[in-house]
Amino acid sequence: MGIRERLSGNEAVAYAMKQINPDVMGAFPITPSTEIPQYFSAYVDNGEVDTEFIAVESEHSAMSTCIGAEAAGCRAISATSSCGLCYMTEMLYVAASDRLPITLAVSCRALSGPININNDHSDVMGVRDTGWLVLFAETNQEAYDNYLQAMRIGEAVGLPIMVCQDGFITSHAIENIELVETEKVKAFVGEYKPQHYLLNKDEPMSVGAYATPVYYMEAKRQQAQAMIDAKGVIKQVAKEFEEMTGRSYGLIEKYMMDDAEEAIILMGSSAGTAKEAVKQLRAQGKKVGLIKIRSFRPFPAEEIAEALKNVKAFASMDKDDSYNGHCGPIHAEVCTGLYANGVFGPKGIGYIYGLGGRDVRVESIQKVFAELEQIAETGQVGETYRYLEVRE
Amino acid sequence: MSYSLKENLMKEERLSGGHRMCAGCGSPIAVRTVLRALEPEDKAVVCSATSCLEVSTFMYPYTAWKGSFIHNAFENAGATISGVETAYKVMKKKGQLDDTWKFIAFGGDGGTYDIGLQSLSGAMERGHDMVYVCYDNEAYMNTGIQRSSSTPHFADTTTTPAGTVIPGKLQKKKDLTKIMVAHGIPYVGQTTFIGNFKDISEKAHRAIYTPGPAFLNVMAPCPRGWRYPSEKLMKVTKAAVETCVWPLYEVIEGKYILSYEPKQKKPVEEYLKLQGRFAHMFRPGNEWMIRQVQEEVDRNWEALLTLCNL
Numbered sequence: 055m056g057i058r059e060r061l062s063g064n065e066a067v068a069y070a071m072k073q074i075n076p077d078v079m080g081a082f083p084i085t086p087s088t089e090i091p092q093y094f095s096a097y098v099d100n101g102e103v104d105t106e107f108i109a110v111e112s113e114h115s116a117m118s119t120c121i122g123a124e125a126a127g128c129r130a131i132s133a134t135s136s137c138g139l140c141y142m143t144e145m146l147y148v149a150a151s152d153r154l155p156i157t158l159a160v161s162c163r164a165l166s167g168p169i170n171i172n173n174d175h176s177d178v179m180g181v182r183d184t185g186w187l188v189l190f191a192e193t194n195q196e197a198y199d200n201y202l203q204a205m206r207i208g209e210a211v212g213l214p215i216m217v218c219q220d221g222f223i224t225s226h227a228i229e230n231i232e233l234v235e236t237e238k239v240k241a242f243v244g245e246y247k248p249q250h251y252l253l254n255k256d257e258p259m260s261v262g263a264y265a266t267p268v269y270y271m272e273a274k275r276q277q278a279q280a281m282i283d284a285k286g287v288i289k290q291v292a293k294e295f296e297e298m299t300g301r302s303y304g305l306i307e308k309y310m311m312d313d314a315e316e317a318i319i320l321m322g323s324s325a326g327t328a329k330e331a332v333k334q335l336r337a338q339g340k341k342v343g344l345i346k347i348r349s350f351r352p353f354p355a356e357e358i359a360e361a362l363k364n365v366k367a368f369a370s371m372d373k374d375d376s377y378n379g380h381c382g383p384i385h386a387e388v389c390t391g392l393y394a395n396g397v398f399g400p401k402g403i404g405y406i407y408g409l410g411g412r413d414v415r416v417e418s419i420q421k422v423f424a425e426l427e428q429i430a431e432t433g434q435v436g437e438t439y440r441y442l443e444v445r446e
Numbered sequence: 447m448s449y450s451l452k453e454n455l456m457k458e459e460r461l462s463g464g465h466r467m468c469a470g471c472g473s474p475i476a477v478r479t480v481l482r483a484l485e486p487e488d489k490a491v492v493c494s495a496t497s498c499l500e501v502s503t504f505m506y507p508y509t510a511w512k513g514s515f516i517h518n519a520f521e522n523a524g525a526t527i528s529g530v531e532t533a534y535k536v537m538k539k540k541g542q543l544d545d546t547w548k549f550i551a552f553g554g555d556g557g558t559y560d561i562g563l564q565s566l567s568g569a570m571e572r573g574h575d576m577v578y579v580c581y582d583n584e585a586y587m588n589t590g591i592q593r594s595s596s597t598p599h600f601a602d603t604t605t606t607p608a609g610t611v612i613p614g615k616l617q618k619k620k621d622l623t624k625i626m627v628a629h630g631i632p633y634v635g636q637t638t639f640i641g642n643f644k645d646i647s648e649k650a651h652r653a654i655y656t657p658g659p660a661f662l663n664v665m666a667p668c669p670r671g672w673r674y675p676s677e678k679l680m681k682v683t684k685a686a687v688e689t690c691v692w693p694l695y696e697v698i699e700g701k702y703i704l705s706y707e708p709k710q711k712k713p714v715e716e717y718l719k720l721q722g723r724f725a726h727m728f729r730p731g732n733e734w735m736i737r738q739v740q741e742e743v744d745r746n747w748e749a750l751l752t753l754c755n756l
Contacts, residue, residue, distance in 0.1 A: 077536040080529060104540065106532045111568030115525035118518055118565065122529025125516055126491070128536055130529070148518055252491050252514040253534060255545050262517035263506035273506075 063224035068093035077128035080119030086221035087161035090133035117145035127251030136163035150185030155208030172411020305354035314343030316426035320371035331419035355391030366430035407442035465510035466502035470676020472666025483650035495557030524569035555596035581666035608726035638665035673722025
């Protein structure tokens with residue numbers, strides 16, 4: 055039985071970090087993730103962890119110090135949001151290519167401009183091709199649970215991992231949470247034993263090579279393989295986590311999908327709102343369901359295709375826009391996943407929603423289902439690139 | 447113990463030959479000399495900013511670095527090595543290591559004076575036990591001789607070509623060494639290759655074995671960018687010192703110490719005329735440029751003498 059607490063999402067993540075007791079944290083404050091290094095600095099200064107905290111002068115340096123520390127042979131962590139994640143982007147690619155399993159907590163926030171401090175997913179979507187593993191949380195509990203599982207996953211495949219939650223919505227809201235006892239956390243996460251590292255006196259190592267066209271592509275192919283392999287690892291780690299806590303996780307979560315004729319697919323805290331909308335519509339006898347994406351990288355294309363194969367209409371919900379003139383990133387990947395897996399039946403539309411903290415209510419989601427019902431009945435899809443709750 | 451070049455050269459090289467740097471380039475000479483200042487029993491992690499040095503010494507699957515080495519990106523050698531140094535502190539604290547390791551970063555002037563200045567400044571201010579060595583060749587040589595904030599006044603580069611209207615770089619060279627002094631770090635040295643390499647070797651040793659952050663600015667000429675015959679490298683650095691274009695000095699705990707005072711300060715022409723990048727300054731009608739550079743060198747030299755209480 056775990057420990058019952060009431061924590062904000064940021065504090066829950068900081069607490070998970072404390073329980074894990076990593077070696078080095080390099081971080082720079084940015085709203086709304088600032089509290090994470092703040093809480094953690096207090097653990098450091100009160101001697102509650104062995105970690106060295108590097109109070110860097112920018113997010114670029116935060117990730118650079120993490121790369122140095124992880125390559126040296128340590129567990130390195132950071133936390134950021136929004137423009138901070140953008141500013142790290144260059145180094146995110148290097149961390150992945152150097153195969154350094156750094157763990158980065160992200161409290162997602164919109165990008166400038168206009169400058170805005172509230173939640174959407176444009177920060178993480180902007181770095182979706184950097185080669186990082188990406189997990190999303192619906193609740194504070196999930197942010198905490200994902201963080202406890204993150205290092206196991208990243209270290210098993212040799213890739214860095216982002217643990218994302220929605221800025222303010224979960225990062226600052228206080229919820230009931232069940233914590234795992236620290237001894238159990240330590241046993242679950244284990245010690246970091248890198249195969250090769252800079253500070254190994256018996257085996258010097260060079261990190262960060264210049265690769266000509268003769269070698270570059272093989273290095274990238276190996277990264278791609280690690281991402282493919284991560285699917286199995288995420289499931290395996292979740293299984294062990296369930297044995298420890300009773301809380302079950304997968305690549306996606308299906309909610310009332312068994313006989314669903316209309317479904318929506320989304321990521322993050324809006325899943326809570328969507329579940330309520332589904333519940334109310336089910337009470338009215340409507341066959342609706344929800345797919346929540348937990349693992350955005352690797353993308354669960356097969357699992358989503360399997361879950362959608364019998365629905366008549368679906369909507370992918372993107373808290374970000376790709377500005378490509380036709381859809382957001384989740385819709386693009388869902389459609390590709392369906393096509394690649396031979397699922398051609400369902401009619402799909404994409405919604406851009408919740409940008410810059412625009413509120414998403416149960417009624418907002420029900421509006422989407424009403425549209426889907428129409429599409430399912432008539433077979434007429436209409437506009438596939440839609441904005442939700444916007445003045446036009 | 448008195449310095450001996452012969453003995454120093456007996457030490458095992460930490461950067462092996464066979465790398466791809468040009469003949470007559472100052473950069474690998476700076477690296478080998480600085481690394482020879484390490485006590486043979488001490489280990490080191492070397493970091494290089496993206497630069498000629500990096501792409502020429504670590505081209506997969508080969509590495510010229512005999513010890514551990516990390517390259518991260520262009521602008522973050524300071525932050526990267528500070529992460530490695532912090533990892534060392536933790537591992538030492540946890541009893542996972544017992545050897546002595548040193549942490550040395552190298553960057554060109556592009557990676558140090560310009561794009562990497564913030565990262566360097568942060569690392570120095572945070573007080574990591576590390577040495578940052580700038581091998582200053584006064585332009586972005588790796589991308590093809592573009593101007594940097596270290597490029598001297600009037601130099602001809604590919605982004606400040608000596609044209610018919612604009613005669614080379616219009617701005618003066620940034621004084622990075624003094625910017626580093628302003629960080630209040632325990633050791634800052636400015637040096638280059640002179641005589642038997644005593645100056646650079648001793649400064650490198652002090653930089654490495656002074657606890658806390660240290661910065662070394664090494665003039666490291668580039669034969670392609672400066673346009674001198676590769677065998678004339680040491681002649682160029684000697685002229686830089688004898689004309690006081692590049693004075694040798696160090697600042698220990700804030701105290702300025704002049705390392706070398708020429709018996710007879712030479713006119714700047716003696717330095718400028720050795721290099722094609724200043725050739726346009728010797729054309730008829732351009733005498734004012736040389737005069738101006740001489741005035742600037744004189745002013746800087748006098749200011750340095752004052753700082754050194756001379």
